[in-house]
Structure formats: structure tokens, C-alpha cells
Amino acid sequence: MTQTKLTITLPDGTWIKDVSSAVPDAHFRVLAAMPGDGRGFGLVRVSGTTLDDVLDQMSNHDALTSVELLQGSESQVLVQFETTRPLLLFSARESGVPIELPIDIQDGVATIEVTASPDRLSMLSDRLDAFGLEFEVEYVKPRVDREQLLTNRQQELIQEAVSRGYYDTPRECSMTELAEVVGIAKSTCSETLHRAEGKIIKEFVSELGDQPAAEPARSTARHS
Numbered sequence: 001m002t003q004t005k006l007t008i009t010l011p012d013g014t015w016i017k018d019v020s021s022a023v024p025d026a027h028f029r030v031l032a033a034m035p036g037d038g039r040g041f042g043l044v045r046v047s048g049t050t051l052d053d054v055l056d057q058m059s060n061h062d063a064l065t066s067v068e069l070l071q072g073s074e075s076q077v078l079v080q081f082e083t084t085r086p087l088l089l090f091s092a093r094e095s096g097v098p099i100e101l102p103i104d105i106q107d108g109v110a111t112i113e114v115t116a117s118p119d120r121l122s123m124l125s126d127r128l129d130a131f132g133l134e135f136e137v138e139y140v141k142p143r144v145d146r147e148q149l150l151t152n153r154q155q156e157l158i159q160e161a162v163s164r165g166y167y168d169t170p171r172e173c174s175m176t177e178l179a180e181v182v183g184i185a186k187s188t189c190s191e192t193l194h195r196a197e198g199k200i201i202k203e204f205v206s207e208l209g210d211q212p213a214a215e216p217a218r219s220t221a222r223h224s
Contacts, residue, residue, distance in 0.1 A: 004121055005138040008110045008128065014085050015064045016044075019057040021108040026054050030103040033086070035093050039065070040086025047076045055079070087131040088112070095123035111138075149203060154196035157182060161193065 010017035020028055026048035033042040046054050051072070058067045058079065066082035088110065092099045097116045104111045114124065121140075128135055150158065160182055165172025173181075179189035 002118065002121065002140055003113060003115045004140045005111070005113050006135045007138060008088070008112060008133050008135040010105070010108050010110055011087070011132045013063065014087055015058065015061040015081075015083055016105055016110075017108045018061060018063075019054060020105055022057050023048070023050050023053050024107040026050060026106070028105040030105065031101060033089055033099075033101065033103070035086055035089040039082060039084050040089045041080075041082050042086070043070075043078065043080050045076060045078050049075070051075075051077050087133060091124060091127040091131055091133065095127045096120055097124040149199055150196050154192060154199075157189065157192055158196050158200075 012018065016028060020026060026046055029045045029047075031043045031045055033040060048054070051074075055067075055069065055077065058064055058081065063083050063085045064081055065084060066080075068080045069077060070080055071078040088099060088103070092114075097114050097120045100113045100115065114121070116124070125135075157178075161167060161173070161178055164178060164181065166175075166178055175190055175193075176186055178193075179186040182189065184192075
């Protein structure tokens, strides 16, 4: 199985493309979505500073047959919706590839992740093309089962270390105390913990992918 990240440029006429393009500073996160008979249902959280504009745009869009505000504040709203053009959902359903939630969308561009066999991914690509959804592949990599990332012994030791404050600052539990609690030699505890930490860190770094590193903050003192 492979995990693929796609950025998809949504077509005009889909509500989320039109609304997010009209209010480009708003961030849309689809938390739940389900295709129905010729329509789709979903739950979207929208954050930004122009939420009244977003709600007005949604309420007046022809492709939305239902818009219900469930929760709201000055910076964030939660909206349940029904649409007649859930093209992403139709693409997923017809290719047999479930799209992993949440889906982030801003200014007409959606970022999605899917996990499937190469054949299924090819089918998804065909369906996206058929629905007029332009996309770019951000990455393709083997799917790591996090439950199999660590051995049972490593998982138990990491959980014990966290619960006893080994990773707290200041440290609440020493390596010697941790080894005594789990009933193993200090050297064995240290080696097992080191191997587990290495796996976790490597997996974390691989999740970062090709994201650019943040530039260091620049001092402005010399300009004063």
C-alpha cells in the first residue's frame, strides 16, 4: 500500500471552489463528508476574519441545497452542508479510494491524502481527470502502520517513560528508576528506549516530507 498526497485545483461551479476563491483568506477544513444519491453531505470548519462573507456566499450558492450553521465565533464557524456537486467524493467513490479526512482547502485548492494500491490510485487519477479536477502529486511513499512501528516492548517502555515523567523538563524519572519500574537492566532499558526513539524520530522526519525549513528569525536591532 502507498500513501499519496495530492493538491487539487477545484473546478469553477463547485461551491467550495467559488466560495474559497471569493474569500481567499478563509481556511476551509472538511471534517466529515459522505456521498449520497446525486449529492453529498458534509461538515466544514471555516476559520478567518471574513466569516460573514463566507456564510453569505454559501447561502447564495446554487450548488448548495442546505447550509446550517452549527457553531460560530468571531474567528471560526462550523457548518453542515448539502451539495449537488461533490466531485471529490464522486471521484473517490467511483475509484474505490477513500479520501482521508480532514481535507484542507484554501483559495480553490484542496490538499488530500489517500492510501491505496497503485491500481486504485491510477483509477482515482482517471476519475479526477474525468470530473475536470486538475491535480499535482506532492509525494508517494509506502504507508507505515504506526501500530507496527514499535515492538510491544518498545511501546510499553515509551508509554511508561511518558507516564512517569521521563521526558518532562525537569525530568521526573531517571533511567535507573524507569528500569527498576519495568524490571529490566538499566543498559537494556537505555538501548530499548534509544531504538524506539530513533524509529519515532525517523518517522516524524519522513512525515515532514519536502516541507521547507523555517527561516531563522532576523534581528532588527541594527535598524533601530
